[in-house]
Amino acid sequence: MDISNNRGVVILGICIFLGLASLGFLLSNAAITYKEYERSVTVKGLAEREQLADVVIWPIQFTEASNQLQDIYVSLDQSQQKIKDFLIQNGVNEDEISTSSPFVTDKSAQQYGGGQSPEYRYVADQTVTVYSENVLEVRKIMNKLAELGKQGVALTGNEYQVRTEYLYNSLNDIKPEMIEESTKEARKVAQKFAEDSDSKLGKIKTAYQGQFSISPRDNNNPHIKNIRVVSTVVYYLSD
Incomplete structure (x- = not known):
């Protein structure tokens, strides 16, 4: 009877040990994954065009x-x-x-x-x-x-x-293309940073679209407008 009880205690102890070891392994992997995803880089992308005033x-x-x-x-x-x-x-x-x-x-x-x-x-x-x-x-x-x-x-x-x-009243006609262009420029900068730091570029964490600005190209050509937008994008990095 004592032998059976001892065996049960041993088996229970082994199960608890294996369970704790598995849990520790999972938590360790989760911590590593979280740490990897915690790394990020913030970059800006500029899109700029010249348009004739309408x-x-x-x-x-x-x-x-x-x-x-x-x-x-x-x-x-x-x-x-x-x-x-x-x-x-x-x-x-x-x-x-x-x-x-x-x-x-x-x-x-x-x-x-x-x-x-x-x-x-x-x-x-x-x-x-x-x-x-x-x-x-x-x-x-x-x-x-x-x-x-x-x-x-x-x-x-x-x-x-x-x-x-x-x-210049036709901003809505070129907005989508300029936002796409500024986002692509931001990704190029992030990709270069990742390569220089021996990292891999991950998914977008957050993205912010800046306000569009419209100004004369210069004092002598006020009818030619310089249109700019800057997008700020945060990317995840991993090893």
Whole structure:
């Protein structure tokens, strides 16, 4: 009876030992695997393109001056019509042209003390704006503005609010390709890092898409847009 009990205890002990050994082996492998997957590398991939702007907003500001309020409005109407005729004759559609309300300043009302009276009491500014998708054609017309000066139109436009704007509204058309391109560039960098460190590149752990930026290529070519996006990708590494 004692011999049978001893055998049972021995067998039970062996089973417990084997079970603990197996569990230790599994836990050891799990720890090693976890440690391998814990290693990672963070890389960035850049995608960059140059695109022609697809919208131009071109404000043409002109000025008139007179001592008679009625006369200044007549002059504004005449100059406004000359500008519209000039634009239409050069290929701008009438529905692409809009006109702002005139801004009239009474110089005598701004005069203080005994200062010298201004030559003209009333000075008025008005703006004719072209909003067009024919960017290159409009830029050609800009080079002909001297023709309006020869017709007696006094053009201004040094102020910030009347500067020409160029927009790129087709970003959604190129977004997927640029994101794919930036992700591929990130993988190239990660692959090179893995090779240099004698590691193997694993799966993606996390990925972050940066914001798209649109800016002029340079000051002389604001109609050409530089579009950039940077993707940040974290890859697992293993030995």
